[in-house]
Amino acid sequence: MKPLALTLGLMTSAIAAPTMATTTLNVFTAGDDNMVEYINEFLAPRFEAEHPDVRVRALGTGPGDAGSQAIYETLSAQRESETWGVDVAVIHQRMAGQMTQEGLLSRYTAGLGTGSLASADSARNALGVDVEGYVMPMFQSQIAIAYNPALLEQPPQSYQALAEWVKEHPGQFGYNGITGGMAGVGFVFGWMYAFTDMADTLQNGPWEEDAPERWTAALDQLRTFNQHVTMTPGNAGTMDAMNRGEIAMGPVWMDMYYTWMADGRLNPDFRLMLLEPGMPGQPMYYVIPERAEHAELAAEFIALATSPEVQAEGIVGRFNWFPGIDAEHVRDELSDAQWAQLYSDVSPETLAERGFSMPQADYFRAILEAYESHVSH
Amino acid sequence: MTISKLLSPLALGVVLGLVAFIVFGPLLNLAMWTFAEQWFYPNRLPTGWGFSFWERVFRPRAGAWTSLFNTVLVACAAVLLSMALAIPAGYALARQALPARSVIMLLFLLPQAFPNLPIFVNIAAIFYQWGLNGTLVGVVLVHSLPGLVYAVWIATAAFSAVDRSLEEAARNLGASPLRSFTDITLPQALPGLLAASIFVFLDSIDEFTGTFFVGAPEITTLPLLMFNASMGGNYQVAAITALILLIPSVGFMLVIERFLKADVLARVGR
Amino acid sequence: MSTSSSQAHSLAVPSRRLPRISLGMLLVLPALTAIILLYALPLARSLVTAFRDSSGVWTTDHVVRAFSLYGRDMLFSVGVASASLALIATISIAISGYLVLGTTPWAVRLLRWLYRWPLFIPFVVTGQIARSFLATNGMMNNVLVETGLMASNSAQSFLDWRGLVLTFAWKQIPFVTLLLAGAMAAIDRSHIEAARNVGANRLRCLFEIILPLAAPSLWVGLILSLVAMLSALSVPMMLIAGNPTMMTSMMAHRITYYGDYGIANALGLFSYALTAVTAWIYLRLTLRREATA
Numbered sequence: 001m002k003p004l005a006l007t008l009g010l011m012t013s014a015i016a017a018p019t020m021a022t023t024t025l026n027v028f029t030a031g032d033d034n035m036v037e038y039i040n041e042f043l044a045p046r047f048e049a050e051h052p053d054v055r056v057r058a059l060g061t062g063p064g065d066a067g068s069q070a071i072y073e074t075l076s077a078q079r080e081s082e083t084w085g086v087d088v089a090v091i092h093q094r095m096a097g098q099m100t101q102e103g104l105l106s107r108y109t110a111g112l113g114t115g116s117l118a119s120a121d122s123a124r125n126a127l128g129v130d131v132e133g134y135v136m137p138m139f140q141s142q143i144a145i146a147y148n149p150a151l152l153e154q155p156p157q158s159y160q161a162l163a164e165w166v167k168e169h170p171g172q173f174g175y176n177g178i179t180g181g182m183a184g185v186g187f188v189f190g191w192m193y194a195f196t197d198m199a200d201t202l203q204n205g206p207w208e209e210d211a212p213e214r215w216t217a218a219l220d221q222l223r224t225f226n227q228h229v230t231m232t233p234g235n236a237g238t239m240d241a242m243n244r245g246e247i248a249m250g251p252v253w254m255d256m257y258y259t260w261m262a263d264g265r266l267n268p269d270f271r272l273m274l275l276e277p278g279m280p281g282q283p284m285y286y287v288i289p290e291r292a293e294h295a296e297l298a299a300e301f302i303a304l305a306t307s308p309e310v311q312a313e314g315i316v317g318r319f320n321w322f323p324g325i326d327a328e329h330v331r332d333e334l335s336d337a338q339w340a341q342l343y344s345d346v347s348p349e350t351l352a353e354r355g356f357s358m359p360q361a362d363y364f365r366a367i368l369e370a371y372e373s374h375v376s377h
Numbered sequence: 378m379t380i381s382k383l384l385s386p387l388a389l390g391v392v393l394g395l396v397a398f399i400v401f402g403p404l405l406n407l408a409m410w411t412f413a414e415q416w417f418y419p420n421r422l423p424t425g426w427g428f429s430f431w432e433r434v435f436r437p438r439a440g441a442w443t444s445l446f447n448t449v450l451v452a453c454a455a456v457l458l459s460m461a462l463a464i465p466a467g468y469a470l471a472r473q474a475l476p477a478r479s480v481i482m483l484l485f486l487l488p489q490a491f492p493n494l495p496i497f498v499n500i501a502a503i504f505y506q507w508g509l510n511g512t513l514v515g516v517v518l519v520h521s522l523p524g525l526v527y528a529v530w531i532a533t534a535a536f537s538a539v540d541r542s543l544e545e546a547a548r549n550l551g552a553s554p555l556r557s558f559t560d561i562t563l564p565q566a567l568p569g570l571l572a573a574s575i576f577v578f579l580d581s582i583d584e585f586t587g588t589f590f591v592g593a594p595e596i597t598t599l600p601l602l603m604f605n606a607s608m609g610g611n612y613q614v615a616a617i618t619a620l621i622l623l624i625p626s627v628g629f630m631l632v633i634e635r636f637l638k639a640d641v642l643a644r645v646g647r
Numbered sequence: 648m649s650t651s652s653s654q655a656h657s658l659a660v661p662s663r664r665l666p667r668i669s670l671g672m673l674l675v676l677p678a679l680t681a682i683i684l685l686y687a688l689p690l691a692r693s694l695v696t697a698f699r700d701s702s703g704v705w706t707t708d709h710v711v712r713a714f715s716l717y718g719r720d721m722l723f724s725v726g727v728a729s730a731s732l733a734l735i736a737t738i739s740i741a742i743s744g745y746l747v748l749g750t751t752p753w754a755v756r757l758l759r760w761l762y763r764w765p766l767f768i769p770f771v772v773t774g775q776i777a778r779s780f781l782a783t784n785g786m787m788n789n790v791l792v793e794t795g796l797m798a799s800n801s802a803q804s805f806l807d808w809r810g811l812v813l814t815f816a817w818k819q820i821p822f823v824t825l826l827l828a829g830a831m832a833a834i835d836r837s838h839i840e841a842a843r844n845v846g847a848n849r850l851r852c853l854f855e856i857i858l859p860l861a862a863p864s865l866w867v868g869l870i871l872s873l874v875a876m877l878s879a880l881s882v883p884m885m886l887i888a889g890n891p892t893m894m895t896s897m898m899a900h901r902i903t904y905y906g907d908y909g910i911a912n913a914l915g916l917f918s919y920a921l922t923a924v925t926a927w928i929y930l931r932l933t934l935r936r937e938a939t940a
Binding site: 386389393396397398399400401402403404405406407409410421461462463465466468469470472473474475476481484485487488489490491492493494495496497498499500502503518519521522525526529579582583585586589590600603604607608612615616619622623625626627629630 | 671674677678679682685686687688689690692693696754757758761762764765767771772774775776777778779780784785786789790793817821871874878879880881884885895898899902911912914915919922926
């Protein structure tokens with residue numbers, strides 16, 4: 001019986017230890033590994049320096065919608081509980097609307113020192129749902145096409161040209177479909193913007209019940225397109241396949257791309273571009289669950305994370321991501337060189353012209369379903 | 378006879394060399410990734426070597442230590458729980474005339490005879506209601522399910538491989554039934570029981586799907602850490618974690634036959 | 648403690664059948680309870696959920712949708728599983744046959760040492776290993792190119808159904824071989840000697856005498872491998888991009904992306920059906936063997 005008692009003892013101490021000595025701030029984050037890394041390596045040490053008795057615990061829930069879905073399920077499973085085990089969550093834009101509507105999030109930004117720094121439309125509206133007061137953008141990310149100039153000097157500049165190009169270069173374009181992360185999903189949305197005449201409706205509504213029936217041509221084209229491309233396993237998989245020379249171009253998240261670049265994990269010769277008419281991007285949001293155990297600490301954590309200094313040094317300076325709060329507040333904290341670096345591949349003008357938002361929540365789901373039944377089937 | 382004389386030993390050497398490449402090539406590739414700091418097309422070999430990713434995996438915040446601790450703790454707890462349930466059950470199934478023995482054996486066969494993914498998914502849904510999701514207890518329970526099945530099978534095989542005549546001899550010489558169990562039966566079944574424990578332990582270390590649904594993201598074990606790193610494109614981190622996972626696996630593989638005798642193996646599943 | 652003393656008590660009076668039966672049940676009961684809570688309950692839930700919509704009304708919607716959305720993935724799973732099993736069976740028979748009948752002692756020893764390495768390597772690790780080894784510019788292609796067996800521009804990625812088959816085989820062959828070689832070693836040598844004395848060559852000896860005797864172990868190994876393959880989530884997720892892929896991937900996709908347990912469980916039904924057929928064959932074989940024994 002001794003080993004059992006010993007194990008049980010170890011087990012209870014393992015569970016109890018962190019809570020006994022200090023307060024643990026549980027930060028759940030959706031998205032790829034780089035998100036966990038950013039919170040662990042950059043934010044947590046700074047926050048803990050200000051709050052010595054607090055330990056930040058970052059937990060990754062997985063890439064793409066699945067990661068945000070996991071956070072949603074974690075919270076809704078605890079609906080009946082007194083307090084919920086999540087203090088801060090980082091979620092995708094799509095999930096923010098549903099979680100707000102279901103009353104899972106607390107309205108906190110009014111009391112936040114940095115609350116007024118984020119005034120972009122995406123800070124108030126998440127794919128058609130009013131989320132004002134519930135979210136703070138962590139950073140703005142954009143899906144772009146990465147290409148390897150060594151294999152491809154003149155990449156096609158539009159979806160139309162790309163569709164032609166892949167026929168002559170089978171397998172040279174790669175993306176991750178819709179099951180392996182949002183880069184592939186976003187590429188498909190861009191495709192729908194390009195090949196249906198609904199680009200504006202898809203992004204701004206209103207929802208039309210019969211819309212999916214009008215997508216047949218676009219989906220058929222995509223099905224043909226898929227026969228000429230390489231399928232990669234995930235957002236990271238696309239970059240990995242580029243690294244290993246298996247494909248010449250593919251859609252990537254710019255934030256992830258730059259993280260890899262800074263790490264020396266990506267061939268420095270690669271370049272980025274946006275396809276005509278445009279590709280979607282989205283912010284990641286900081287939210288506080290309605291019944292977070294340490295709601296006040298959580299707000300302080302978010303205030304730190306969205307302060308101009310941290311946004312400048314961490315989001316822009318270190319990772320070359322687009323800031324979540326309005327750019328003018330961040331601009332002053334940065335050198336001209338750093339600022340220029342942010343737009344070295346994609347100019348601000350191009351970004352303004354070709355940087356689209358994700359489709360409205362209803363269309364979002366309808367496109368994915370249509371893809372599964374028409375394209376990948 | 379003449380053909381085999383001509384073929385050997387050169388052909389044998391070639392075939393065995395090929396087998397060696399198939400077995401060790403992938404492992405070598407993995408080992409290379411753990412020290413590769415820069416490796417991209419068109420380079421066949423890494424362009425930078427070093428330990429910096431090791432440092433990154435084992436720095437305090439990276440979570441490798443917690444995952445390692447969780448993995449070992451969960452595996453040990455799963456072994457204890459499964460064996461505590463399996464030893465009496467295995468003994469009874471091997472020795473006692475049970476009503477509907479084959480039905481019971483079948484029930485213990487089912488979890489291994491059917492894919493367990495739907496089971497794990499629904500366990501997760503049930504554990505949500507019981508508040509066990511994301512707790513160590515929940516993960517241990519989920520790891521004990523496949524473990525228990527192995528344990529019952531092997532324990533049953535081990536007990537039925539024990540020579541009954543020795544027990545009877547001991548009883549004839551006046552030993553009490555308990556003594557004949559602890560002195561004769563148990564020592565003879567011990568190698569099989571140890572093998573069962575090893576199976577459960579390894580199965581728990583290997584276990585990914587159950588932890589993925591029941592434990593994540595609160596409880597991270599090494600397989601989960603490795604999977605996330607791999608899907609996130611951190612090949613080095615994934616390779617280093619994989620290498621750690623290989624230590625117990627390969628270690629037990631090298632000693633397995635000491636514990637698991639052919640006669641026990643032949644009885645598994647009967 | 649209390650169980651072992653009561654057990655001792657019943658052993659002391661073997662003639663009384665009734666207490667012995669109930670004692671046996673008592674010993675099995677804890678394990679049985681665990682299996683029912685951890686297995687039968689979730690199993691029942693999975694079957695029920697597959698046929699109920701969100702408001703609790705019975706429906707076959709999920710099954711129909713699962714087939715229409717993932718029919719191709721089901722076929723793919725069947726194909727990959729069958730190909731892997733064929734490969735596993737062939738190579739396991741070859742290896743264990745040589746281990747029993749091989750006449751070159753050093754080769755037998757070396758092979759015995761070699762084949763077992765992947766035995767306990769976790770599926771996730773196998774997936775990661777395969778992912779870097781079988782890629783277009785992975786080690787396998789590099790070695791083929793370097794040794795001049797393949798032109799560098801004809802290198803292609805094996806990360807599709809072939810990669811899955813190779814990976815599953817790499818991981819499962821040692822396991823099946825261990826079981827099979829164990830069963831072969833347990834066969835009375837006199838059977839083999841007798842056959843060799845009347846002039847049977849080694850191949851005939853393997854297929855006509857040894858294999859039939861060891862076949863049950865081969866079956867067990869193959870069924871366990873099939874179940875392992877149809878349960879493995881990590882390997883297809885890591886190796887296969889896009890569709891078609893193994894059903895496990897799509898089940899996880901339905902749950903992690905949509906929280907849709909209905910279709911996921913409907914997919915689960917299909918994997919049950921697939922293994923049920925194999926299990927039925929196995930049971931028939933076992934029953935026949937017990938009838939003849």
